[in-house]
Amino acid sequence: MKPEINSLGLIPAKDDEAPAPEFHLAPRQQDKLLALPAAPGATVPRLTAWEQLRVLRTRIVEAARDRDLRRILVTSSVVGEGKTLLAANLALSLSQLEDKRVLLVDADLRRPSLHHVFGRTVELGLGDLLAGGPRWSQAVIPLHPRLDFLPCRPAAEQSVELLNRRRMKDLMEEAAAAYDLVVVDSAPLSPIADTQVLVRLVDAALLVVRSGVAPYPLARQSAALLEPKLLGVVLNGVERVTRRDYAYGYYAPHFQEEAGR
Amino acid sequence: MNAIRHRPPSGLADYRDIVRRRWPWVVLPALLIAGGGIMAIRHLPKLYQSETMILVEAQKVPTSFVQSTVNENTDELLQEISEEILSRTHLLAIIHKYGLYPKLNGVLTERQLAARMRQDITVKNITDPTDPSQAHNGGAFQIAYQGTTPRQAQEVTQDLAGLFITENLAVRQQQAQGTVQFINSELQRAKRRLQRESAQQEALEKQYMGALPEQEASNLQQLGSEQTALEAAEQQAARDQQQKTYLQSLLAALQNAPALATAAPTSPLDAQLQADKVKLAMDEQVDTPANPDVQRLKREIGALSKALAADPAPKTAPGPAGMSEQQIRGELATLDQDARWQQRQQRRISANIAQLRARVAMAPAVQERLAAVQRNYKIATDNYESLLKKRDAAQMAAAMEAQADGEEFRVVDPPSLPQRPDKPAVAKLSLLAVVFGLLVGVGLGLAREYADPVVRNERDVEYYLGTTVLAQVPLVLAAPERRRQLHRQMLVGALALALVAGAAMVAYLHGATWLARMGW
Ligand SMILES: Nc1ncnc2c1ncn2[C@@H]1O[C@H](COP(=O)(O)OP(=O)(O)OP(=O)(O)O)[C@@H](O)[C@H]1O
Numbered sequence A: 001m002k003p004e005i006n007s008l009g010l011i012p013a014k015d016d017e018a019p020a021p022e023f024h025l026a027p028r029q030q031d032k033l034l035a036l037p038a039a040p041g042a043t044v045p046r047l048t049a050w051e052q053l054r055v056l057r058t059r060i061v062e063a064a065r066d067r068d069l070r071r072i073l074v075t076s077s078v079v080g081e082g083k084t085l086l087a088a089n090l091a092l093s094l095s096q097l098e099d100k101r102v103l104l105v106d107a108d109l110r111r112p113s114l115h116h117v118f119g120r121t122v123e124l125g126l127g128d129l130l131a132g133g134p135r136w137s138q139a140v141i142p143l144h145p146r147l148d149f150l151p152c153r154p155a156a157e158q159s160v161e162l163l164n165r166r167r168m169k170d171l172m173e174e175a176a177a178a179y180d181l182v183v184v185d186s187a188p189l190s191p192i193a194d195t196q197v198l199v200r201l202v203d204a205a206l207l208v209v210r211s212g213v214a215p216y217p218l219a220r221q222s223a224a225l226l227e228p229k230l231l232g233v234v235l236n237g238v239e240r241v242t243r244r245d246y247a248y249g250y251y252a253p254h255f256q257e258e259a260g261r
Numbered sequence B: 001m002n003a004i005r006h007r008p009p010s011g012l013a014d015y016r017d018i019v020r021r022r023w024p025w026v027v028l029p030a031l032l033i034a035g036g037g038i039m040a041i042r043h044l045p046k047l048y049q050s051e052t053m054i055l056v057e058a059q060k061v062p063t064s065f066v067q068s069t070v071n072e073n074t075d076e077l078l079q080e081i082s083e084e085i086l087s088r089t090h091l092l093a094i095i096h097k098y099g100l101y102p103k104l105n106g107v108l109t110e111r112q113l114a115a116r117m118r119q120d121i122t123v124k125n126i127t128d129p130t131d132p133s134q135a136h137n138g139g140a141f142q143i144a145y146q147g148t149t150p151r152q153a154q155e156v157t158q159d160l161a162g163l164f165i166t167e168n169l170a171v172r173q174q175q176a177q178g179t180v181q182f183i184n185s186e187l188q189r190a191k192r193r194l195q196r197e198s199a200q201q202e203a204l205e206k207q208y209m210g211a212l213p214e215q216e217a218s219n220l221q222q223l224g225s226e227q228t229a230l231e232a233a234e235q236q237a238a239r240d241q242q243q244k245t246y247l248q249s250l251l252a253a254l255q256n257a258p259a260l261a262t263a264a265p266t267s268p269l270d271a272q273l274q275a276d277k278v279k280l281a282m283d284e285q286v287d288t289p290a291n292p293d294v295q296r297l298k299r300e301i302g303a304l305s306k307a308l309a310a311d312p313a314p315k316t317a318p319g320p321a322g323m324s325e326q327q328i329r330g331e332l333a334t335l336d337q338d339a340r341w342q343q344r345q346q347r348r349i350s351a352n353i354a355q356l357r358a359r360v361a362m363a364p365a366v367q368e369r370l371a372a373v374q375r376n377y378k379i380a381t382d383n384y385e386s387l388l389k390k391r392d393a394a395q396m397a398a399a400m401e402a403q404a405d406g407e408e409f410r411v412v413d414p415p416s417l418p419q420r421p422d423k424p425a426v427a428k429l430s431l432l433a434v435v436f437g438l439l440v441g442v443g444l445g446l447a448r449e450y451a452d453p454v455v456r457n458e459r460d461v462e463y464y465l466g467t468t469v470l471a472q473v474p475l476v477l478a479a480p481e482r483r484r485q486l487h488r489q490m491l492v493g494a495l496a497l498a499l500v501a502g503a504a505m506v507a508y509l510h511g512a513t514w515l516a517r518m519g520w
């Protein structure tokens, strides 16, 4: 199927994986969809990113097997750590499993940006639903057969107050009922209280920590805030992947080299 | 929340990561400092050192004949001569002669200029007793000068050596002359003291004249003879008294029986003769026969005797003793006269004896005082004489130095013509610059690392957050981003290069002057 990937010794596609969905995006946006198989001649980081997203997917699926774990919050300590990118790709990766229907929610009411990843414009978003708009299914955009997307527009009202509404809780419960997995993108934990509200509404949380960006006092604080629901940390933007815990019988390819052009 | 400590690097991977991250912080300052430093060092003014060895030759006249009065310690001598030679006047003369330190000439004062030159001169005592060529001499020393060209260094060293040689002679002559002058002035003082002591002795001798120790014997002798004389006088007085008593009884008898009272001299001549005889007898007891009085009396007696013999006729009838009353009276008068004289004589002798006794008694005390004065006088004399000897020796030594026969400096190794610069020690200083640059770089890198409290890798997550890492997503850059990154890196490199080049340029243009001003 993807000989250049196999030749690098990366994980072969699993049996239960559906064929990769087609997204008609501009090349720059396509570059962000790391969960999709890499184009021929992709760089080593791109290949590693794809592989690491699979590792993450596996771990989440394994965790979800032991307990009821449907709603997953993706957050970070400060802005720009890659929450949005990771949420999108995690959702994409999960939705590639045959038996999973996935909903991707943009809950960053202040700076919603998930729709940019998929090149969408938003007419109706989460903010509108919370403010007392139509039923939430009307706002959902199907991205492909097993992946729906609930986008967001910058909210006019106080975002904390919106998220605190009963309607948000209901919405999350309905989504958990309707989908196998709900991935929620959020605002950073550090300067605002929005995400602390969201934590109460989800089953688990992933803390995105961007290498060289996240100040450790804040990252530590964030981990403490998320504590009982914290599934683990996703280190983003690393220069090299350290292979300690998850050696899959192969060694990391060297990063600095290009995989060929 | 209490502050979390930075995770200390553990294991090679951490160090490698730090190096990967911070190498520009290390390399750029290191490059800048080392590069700039090396540039500056290479363009430091080159200094060439010329050296000459000078032997201190022993004096030509054996020391058993003439002992030099000049300092014999090579170190002290060198010190003294160096002070003279490294004086401002001498150095400025050389500076002007060769146009040394042209860049500093207007900038520094003459004093500073001379001080600057002094830094380039070394005078080193290299006396080595084990060196056979120095064995019989007073040691050796080395003069060195650092100049900007080999020839200049050689010429200046040559001049300095010449100065040392002439100055040595001058200093030696001066010292020898100074010694002579000093001894002369000491001699003057000793002479004055001698005069003082001798005057004192004379005064003392004058004061105790007669009581001086060497006069004691004669004093004693005189005392003895005076005592005999006194005894004789006393005996004579006793005899006279007897005679007087006898004559008085005679006179009394004559008055009672006037016939008997013709004991008076028969004639005036006879009376005269008798009186003279008595007188002579008395005189002879006191005075020597050579006494003119005695002589005169003897002559008188002789004449009277002759006259009497010629005219014995006029004979009056003699008294009972053959003497007339008149004669007896005359005799008594003479006896009285004699007794008075005798008394005077006795008083004189007694006074003499008293004086002599006093002198003899005084003698030990006088001797003591005199001995003290004489001792001082002796000391003064000895001192004076020894100084006289010393002055002769000093004058001889001065004469030797004046003829330049004393210890002399001789150039053994003429000033060398240096082949390669002695300063700057390019290799050593360059290494220093590199090491210093690296240290600064490492310091900056570490500072940068610790000033950046961020999470970087899996270990950091575990250390700071105590959580496991589920996955690590690498930085995936799109082609244009990669290009931008490449451009950025190239820009940084170019900037660094420009910086190094600029620093090198500045160092090249100004480093030398700056360093020179700083006193290099
Ligand atoms: N692993 C990665 N490789 C390359 N680029 C990345 C990576 N992760 C994030 N980015 C880029 O970093 C920028 C910020 O990412 P993203 O918007 O996902 O962060 P965020 O946490 O959602 O930010 P915000 O707090 O503003 O919502 C985006 O341009 C994204 O493409």
Ligand SMILES: [Mg+2]
Pocket: A083, A084, A085, A108, A111, A113, A114, A185, A186
């Ligand atoms: Mg975002």
